[in-house]
Structures are given as structure tokens and as C-alpha cells.
Amino acid sequence: MMARITASVYTSHVPAIGAAIDLGKTGEPYWQPLFKGYEPSKAWLKANRPDAIFLVYNDHANAFSLEMIPTFAIGCAAEFMPADEGWGPRPVPRVIGHPELAAHIAQSVIQQDFDLTIVNRMEVDHGLTVPLSLMCGQPAAWPCPVIPFAVNVVQYPVPSGSRCYRLGRAIRKAVESYDGDLKVQIWGTGGMSHQLQGPRAGLINREWDKAFLDELIANPERLAGRPHIDYVREAGSEGIELVMWLIARGAMSDSGPGGTAPHVQHRFYHVPASNTAVGHLILENR
Amino acid sequence: MALDKPYLDVPGTTIFDMEQSRRGYHLNQFCMSLMKAGNRARFKANERAYLDEWPMTGEQKQAVMARDLNRCIALGGNIYFLAKIGATDGKSFQQMAGSMTGMSEAQYRDMMIRGGRSIEGNRYVAEKK
Numbered sequence: 001m002m003a004r005i006t007a008s009v010y011t012s013h014v015p016a017i018g019a020a021i022d023l024g025k026t027g028e029p030y031w032q033p034l035f036k037g038y039e040p041s042k043a044w045l046k047a048n049r050p051d052a053i054f055l056v057y058n059d060h061a062n063a064f065s066l067e068m069i070p071t072f073a074i075g076c077a078a079e080f081m082p083a084d085e086g087w088g089p090r091p092v093p094r095v096i097g098h099p100e101l102a103a104h105i106a107q108s109v110i111q112q113d114f115d116l117t118i119v120n121r122m123e124v125d126h127g128l129t130v131p132l133s134l135m136c137g138q139p140a141a142w143p144c145p146v147i148p149f150a151v152n153v154v155q156y157p158v159p160s161g162s163r164c165y166r167l168g169r170a171i172r173k174a175v176e177s178y179d180g181d182l183k184v185q186i187w188g189t190g191g192m193s194h195q196l197q198g199p200r201a202g203l204i205n206r207e208w209d210k211a212f213l214d215e216l217i218a219n220p221e222r223l224a225g226r227p228h229i230d231y232v233r234e235a236g237s238e239g240i241e242l243v244m245w246l247i248a249r250g251a252m253s254d255s256g257p258g259g260t261a262p263h264v265q266h267r268f269y270h271v272p273a274s275n276t277a278v279g280h281l282i283l284e285n286r
Numbered sequence: 287m288a289l290d291k292p293y294l295d296v297p298g299t300t301i302f303d304m305e306q307s308r309r310g311y312h313l314n315q316f317c318m319s320l321m322k323a324g325n326r327a328r329f330k331a332n333e334r335a336y337l338d339e340w341p342m343t344g345e346q347k348q349a350v351m352a353r354d355l356n357r358c359i360a361l362g363g364n365i366y367f368l369a370k371i372g373a374t375d376g377k378s379f380q381q382m383a384g385s386m387t388g389m390s391e392a393q394y395r396d397m398m399i400r401g402g403r404s405i406e407g408n409r410y411v412a413e414k415k
């Protein structure tokens with residue numbers, strides 16, 4: 001038996017969404033349409049609970065300061081505590097890791113020429129915990145172990161879309177060489193269009209976001225060829241987070257020869273959550 | 287050959303690249319120090335004295351005390367680091383982002399509810415002139 005990637009989930013990870021959940025505001029008129037869009041996703045995750053989630057996200061100056069800035073960091077620890085980002089730690093369960101699978105993936109992916117930083121102690125911020133809250137609600141414990149995979153998208157230059165896509169392929173190969181009958185989901189988080197700084201703050205580009213979702217589904221290889229400047233100019237300086245979605249997409253079956261295009265289980269888009277456009281997709285391998 | 291920086295032609299936007307990061311190292315590391323409650327208290331008690339513990343430029347210290355986030359960014363600050371100052375002041379991310387746009391808090395919030403700032407006219411520096 002071998003492990004396999006069953007599905008990929010894509011979602012924005014806006015901190016205000018976490019605050020809305022933690023403060024019991026999800027039923028307020030401002031937030032209600034957003035959380036409604038995730039109701040089918042919560043039901044889907046309950047019905048399709050994986051054995052592990054490989055969660056691609058970025059740290060926002062919490063686990064990593066400017067002292068050390070890894071481009072790709074894989075969390076290999078047994079557990080990860082929610083970080084205090086300045087407003088106090090989110091009241092969410094600790095994240096239980098999967099050290100065996102994480103170590104296996106690290107060894108395989110590094111041998112496939114991607115220089116991962118191995119992290120054995122790390123706190124996780126809203127980039128990781130908000131997607132879990134959106135998909136799981138407020139459980140006493142997260143439904144399965146999670147491998148945090150932090151990507152630098154704060155200090156420019158960040159990794160290119162094509163490199164992220166190829167890294168996804170390497171992760172799939174690594175998972176499929178793991179000796180154990182595991183169902184693994186890979187999640188790509190961040191985005192969609194938003195800019196948090198300067199006089200252009202508040203930028204949203206619906207057309208660009210929708211085209212990104214269309215292309216991510218149907219032609220991810222072409223999407224992966226887009227240069228950074230397109231993200232920055234069209235989707236805002238923080239819209240660059242979307243390159244992380246390409247890691248998850250590259251891990252799906254159709255990124256290699258002979259693979260079948262995934263089934264679109266759910267698609268959702270909403271503006272705004274605080275400063276940000278929220279996008280969400282669930283793709284299942286057939 | 288010079289480095290290619292096409293993002294310099296995006297209006298109202300500063301990309302936190304290696305040059306900015308080098309310029310803002312101590313400013314951003316000061317911000318990181320505000321993740322500890324004890325440091326937040328010391329900073330609030332005497333901002334100037336706390337800032338003087340860091341090898342920041344006078345301009346950077348002034349920009350922090352004035353809470354001029356656009357100036358902080360021009361001097362090498364990054365928004366995720368600067369957010370620690372906002373957290374210390376009890377400000378939300380939306381309040382911080384809005385403060386850089388020349389709009390009031392209410393105007394900025396309303397713009398976001400109406401769908402955000404349009405991309406039209408906001409792609410190239412020349413469009414803004």
C-alpha cells in the first residue's frame with residue numbers, strides 16, 4: 001500500500017476571519033455571506049477526512065523574523081503551538097504534526113533538488129490556523145495531523161510560480177513513495193487579490209481573481225508561467241501569496257503524464273474580508 | 287548589469303525587496319520585539335527611550351513615533367512587521383492599511399465593502415500622474 005494525495009483545498013487566510021470566528025461574529029451581516037460559502041466545505045471535509053493535511057501557507061513575521069528567512073520550510077515536529085501575533089494567541093487547538101510523513105517528504109523532496117529548510121520547532125500563525133478554522137469550525141482538536149509547509153512570500157524575491165508548481169510535483173512523488181495506506185490532502189492558502197500597504201492599499205481585482213481560479217483549474221501549467229510582476233501589478237503587493245496555490249495544484253494527479261483532470265468539488269469567491277478578496281476551491285483527484 | 291525591478295513602476299506600492307530589507311533591518315527587528323508583552327509595556331511607557339535601544343536611524347525613529355506607516359515603509363519597514371506597532375496601539379489591520387491611503391477609517395471601510403479599490407488607473411505610475 002502506498003500513500004496518496006486525494007484532494008487539494010485552496011483558500012485565503014485573512015486574520016480578520018480568524019478573529020470573527022474567535023469572537024463569535026460569524027452570523028453578523030458583514031461575515032455571514034463569507035461563512036456560508038464554506039458550509040459545503042465543512043461537510044465535505046467531515047465526509048472525506050484525510051489521514052494527514054500538508055498545509056502550504058506563509059508566516060507573517062511571527063515564526064520567522066528577518067534573522068533567518070527560509071524560502072521553503074517543512075515542519076517536522078510532533079506539535080506546533082498557535083503564535084501570539086501581537087493580539088494574543090488564537091484560542092484554537094494545538095496543531096499535531098506527522099513527523100514520520102514529514103521526515104519522509106523532506107528526504108525525498110530535497111533529493112529531488114528542492115532545498116527545504118527542516119524545522120523542528122516552530123509556532124504557527126493565522127496563515128495556517130485560519131484555513132483550519134474555515135474548514136473545520138471550532139472543534140476541540142483538529143481532525144487529523146497537519147504538516148506545516150511555510151513559504152516565504154514576504155521578503156522579495158519570492159519563489160516563482162513555475163518553481164512552486166514543480167515543487168508540488170515533487171511533493172506528490174514523495175507522498176506516493178511513502179510506505180503506508182495514507183490519504184493525504186494538500187492545501188494551498190493565501191490571496192486572493194489584496195494590498196495592505198501604501199496609497200494603493202485596498203486594491204481588489206475580481207476579474208483577475210476569477211481568471212486565476214479558471215486557469216488554476218483548467219490550465220495550471222500555463223498559469224505557473226506568469227511572472228511575479230503580473231501578481232504585484234494586477235492582484236496587489238500581497239496578492240503574490242497566490243503562488244502558494246500552485247504548490248498544491250502541482251501535487252495533483254494531472255500535473256504529470258497520463259493524469260486525469262481533477263473534479264471541481266466546490267468553488268467560492270467573496271469580497272471583502274477586511275482588506276482582501278477571498279477565494280476558495282476544492283479539487284478532488286479522480 | 288543592474289537588477290531588473292519592474293515593480294518600481296507600480297503606483298502607491300513599495301516592494302519589500304533585498305534593498306528595502308537591508309535598509310529596514312533594525313526597524314523591522316524593533317517591531318518584532320513588540321511581540322513580547324513586557325516590551326510593549328516598556329515601549330508605551332517611553333517610546334523614545336525604547337527606540338534608542340535600537341540602532342535605527344533618526345528618521346526611522348521619527349516615523350515610528352509619528353505612526354507614519356508610509357514613511358516607515360519608505361525607510362525599509364515591512365507591513366507585517368509594522369503591524370506589531372498597530373497591535374501595540376490596539377489597531378486592526380484594516381485601520382493600519384487605511385491609514386496609508388489618505389482616506390478616513392470610514393471611507394476606507396466603505397470602499398472595501400463596495401468591492402475595494404479599482405485596478406483601473408492603478409497599474410502604472412504614469413497612469414496616476
